[in-house]
Amino acid sequence: MADAANTPTPESCIASHSDEEYDKKCIFCKILKGEMGTELLHSDETVSCFQDIHPGAPHHYLVVPSKHVGNCKSLSKEHVPLVEKMLETGKEILEKNNVTDLSDVRFGFHWPPFCSVTHLHLHVLAPVSQMGFMSRLIYRLNSYWFVTADQLLQRLNSMG
Template identity: 35%
Template sequence: MDCLFCKIIAGEIPSNALYEDEKMYAFYDIDPQSPVHFLVIPKKHIASVDDLEEEDAQLVGEIFLKIKELAKKENLDNGYRVITNIGEDGGQTVPHLHFHVLGGRSLQWPPG
């Protein structure tokens, strides 16, 4: 499989790891958009939210609980944003489900 994130999980491409277990991997973004910017990805290859199956519900729930824990570890006590992009028009550039976690500054919407 020629998936960038699968290669990162396999250790074929280096990353700055934040967390890893048998189900997920978290690492810092190489082009951070805020003082804290990391990604959390399932180790199971799922292309996007549109490709989730019923059996993935528990995994996604566990990812969100880990996001909460990692945000606390990163001192994002004033808040943070979790983003996932779906498809080309949604801005998804890597076809592997991933959640961006951004914080460390005000992230008011719309940006400006």
Template identity: 35%
Template sequence: MEDCIFCKIIKGEIPSKKIYEDDNVYAFYDINPGAPVHFLVIPKEHIESVNSLNEDNAEIVSHIFKTINKLVSELGIDKNGYRIVNNTGKDGGQTVHHMHFHVLGGRSLAWPPG
């Protein structure tokens, strides 16, 4: 998608503070963090949302969660806990229409959020 901000970040057209990249996913720190540690993990393939998953692309979610598991351990937030957030669609609060998972940690997070 030419106008997708996350696709532009993956291509290097928009700068980001990358923390991980492989052939299938890209992880970077959120520019407006909601916690001391706040990063996003996105598939490199443009998938609009969880609603766009199908038999051809669904395994990317497993890879994303394996990546999250690796990164939370490296960043030291695995012991005390963290939150993984995925917003889907307008009513779900999705503002960038490229599937992504926020990972927030580093302090106690209230529930419900907000």
């Protein structure tokens, strides 16, 4: 069993970007440090959010941990609060952008090795009904390369 002192919580994932929390080669770490000129739609000690550079839907946001965390395959049960915070933030960003129909929204992660960036990131896509053919394929439900936030949380919660 994990030591409680070493269990990550949303509050412990701070955005100080010390050497161990920042990957100099990671594009998302560079965005969070302000090195890329990307507008942050949300930023706190735990997570940040910005628009996807190649949107797959009219609203396509990425919610990322404010410190470098590997892809979803590297997560453990202790990361559940972080993933929940990412999902909550995605919903808040949609609400701020007048997207209220959550039945036409997709929240998910690309499953390794199908990640273009190894920094954990939640795709927030809306409305799904307006996604084009390629986006429907890339962000396809029940596929080998994309898991919903709920599927990831189920997986993490079932870990011993």
